[in-house]
Amino acid sequence: MFGVLPKLKNDHVFIDLDEGIKPHVVLLNADSHQAIGEWKAFAAKHKGVVPVLTSATKSSDSVKHLKLIFMPRPITVKRLLSMLEQVVAASLSARNARANSLKATEKEDALRILVVDDSLSVRKYMELKLPEVIAGPLSIDFASNGRDAMEYIWEKDVHLVFLDVIMPGMDGYNVCKAIKAEKLSDVIMLTGKKSPIDRVRGSLSGCDAYLTKPPQDKKLREVLQQSLKRLGREGLNAVREPSPAPSRIRRVVGRPLSS
Secondary structure: OOOOHHHOOOOOOOOOHHHOOOOOEEEEEOOOHHHHHHHHHHHHHOOOOEEEEEEOOOOHHHHHHHOOEEEEOOOOHHHHHHHHHHHHHHHHHHHHHHHHHHHHOHHHOOEEEEEEOOOHHHHHHHHHHHHHHEEOOEEEEEEOOHHHHHHHHHHOOOOEEEEOOOOOOOOHHHHHHHHHHHOOOEEEEEEOOOOHHHHHHHHHOOOOEEEEOOOOHHHHHHHHHHHHHHHOOOOOOEEOOOOOOOOOOOEEOOEEOOO
16 A cells, blocks of 8 residues: 555545544455454444455455455555545445435424534533524534544534634644535634634635634624525524614603603
């Protein structure tokens, strides 16, 4: 692999699973019982990773009952490219299946929101503010760091993610890139950083909108309205109109006091 991968034109990276970063593809040595056992333990905790069987002794016919992508060894550039094409096709097929499944059950599901921020006060604020602003069925969950957010999102379909930028471990930009690579969720960056450069970084990471903390009610409503439209949930959820400001006229026995 170390000899073949540098010959490919696209970027690639080897990762250590202990880093907490979810891989897209895992090459599984079908000739090793230990490798298969490690894969089963890993797959039980990490959904959505594509396993690719490799073998120097088995043929594709002998493992086709497993319904997995197979790449014979020795590994060559041609075989590796063919395997990656199959991975892309399988990923697109799974993505379309998730999208169709999500649309089919949309009318029965609540708008699922995940708020990711290491600040308890921000999470509490959003817990109180979002039901005040959004009408219709609503489900809100929370994560305090990028790794917990990623694990939650891999396990569940989330419509909308409010994502802080500066957090322990993975920052919001990398979390956003990972979400957008695999999921159909809308991502709204929610951060105290106001620099135009930070907005550009947010856009490059694939976020759908950018809000500074604390978000102003008017801007929050505008962003949510756009998000509901992108998600196709305008008939299921709506942005509530702001409550009218209380009258400043004081009355005594029905008569206004003169100022």
